[in-house]
Amino acid sequence: MDEKDFALLHMLKECGNITHAADRLYLTQSALSKRIKAIERELGCEIIIRTRKGVRFTPEGELVLGRTAQVRHELDLLRRELGATQGEVCGTLRAGFSTNYAFVHLADVIAEYHERYPLVHLDISIGKSSDLHGRLQSGALDLAVLRGELPWDGMQYLLAQERLCAVCTHELEQLPLSELTYINHTTDLAQTALMTRWLHENNLANDANRINVTDLMTCQELVKRGIGWALLPEIVLDGFDGCIRPCTFANGEPFIRRMYIDCQKESERLPQVQALIDIIKAQYAHTENA
Template sequence: MDEKDFALLHTLRECGNITHAADRLYLTQSALSKRIKAIERELGCEVIIRTRKGVRFTPEGELVIERTARAQRELTALRHELSQAQGEICGTLRAGFSVNYSINHLPELIAEYHRLYPRVQLEIATDLSRNLHTRLQRGDLDLAVLRGDMPWDGARIPLSLDRICVVRAHEHANTPLSELTYINHAADLSHTARIVRWLHENNLANDANRISVTDLNTCLELVKRGIGWALLPEIILEGFDGRIEPCAFANGEPFVRRMHIDCQKECEYLPQAQALIELVQNRYDQVKSAVDSIVSA
């Protein structure tokens, strides 16, 4: 068995289904089944049982899962230690990025990182912040760029207090918000509560004239087309040609959302992790400067 087999078994355990596991691993069902049989021959026991509801791991299979997870952690730790001992930045880095950050900034960021550190093996995950937070807690990721306030006992590097802004096209710059369509986007419970608070304080909560979408970028695209207005974080507003007004609550408290980089304690000082953290910080500073120039204009 090798690391690919470790990943195969753990993907199968996570999916609980041959078809779904094969899709995730970019294998045919036949190729996946053959590899499982080869693993069972090598180990001299059955590791899974097929049922009408999917697959179940045998007691021997559960032991294999436990030991291969331990072996993978040891191999990862070994690579980290070896990379620290070398002058050139290399090794493996498993990083997660929230969906909205990924759509707007990830391709450029990763291209720059790979250009500077081509020997680093990157494993990138994009997802909702809450899902990435769960993966961090399980130890599946070394670090993640997240939005919102979630408990974390590892290293936390503050990235910014991302201002929430009223955003609308220039053609609606002087139109009262109550006369425009409010374009709402899905958010976690904590952020949704703060949006509702701001709407109430500005007598906009009961406005029936609204459109609801699932993601920030669709929301922004509708604003660009003059459909209405939205409450959006400044991190996605680079290059937006419209009116941007940072928000505050009635008591004067700025309406912001925290962005931060959460990192496993043992990975914080890895050269490849420090290099990525520095690039993320620099990239955010550039975006904030660009948005500030639009707001001040």
């Protein structure tokens, strides 16, 4: 077996289907099937079972997947560490960014990084913080910019503390929030609990007068159009021309949401990773001071 076989098996696991895996690998189904048979002959065991719904890995196949994932990771780390000794920042960098951070800041960060370090191969993922956190824990990412309190035992840097604000248009600001439609956006469970707490403390937990949307930017756009009001973090309020009221809990504690850079311990010493961390910190500090 070689690295191509490792990639083949993991693609097959991801797709769960010979046809789809062959398409993704730019192989014919016949060629893929022959290669699987060759691997099974080499290992002396059956690693997949074909079913009507696709393919399933045998217990032996699952063991092979686990071991080859470890080998791929170690080989990747070896190549990147060797690249770091050559005097130039190069190698591969796998980074994840929460959707809201990416919408506001990512283009500037990547443009500056690529200009400074053109030899680095960037593998960028954008998504929910909870999903990226899972990928970080599995070792699929070197670092991630995440929003909210997610457990992490690697390296962690506090990037920002944002106030949560009650926002609406100027045309609506003289009306009590209780008379306006509340526009709610989907977020993680911890943040949802804090939002619910604030709403209850302010007697605003009225489900009858509410619109639910799945993302922050749609929520903001509805507010801009005068549909109602929302609880929004400062990260999306730059340039918002409306009424912005920072929120405080009943005990006087400000309602804030923290943003972190979480990094794998073994990845932090790689120059390409540290370079990205430095640019993210500097770029965010510049934005805050602008």
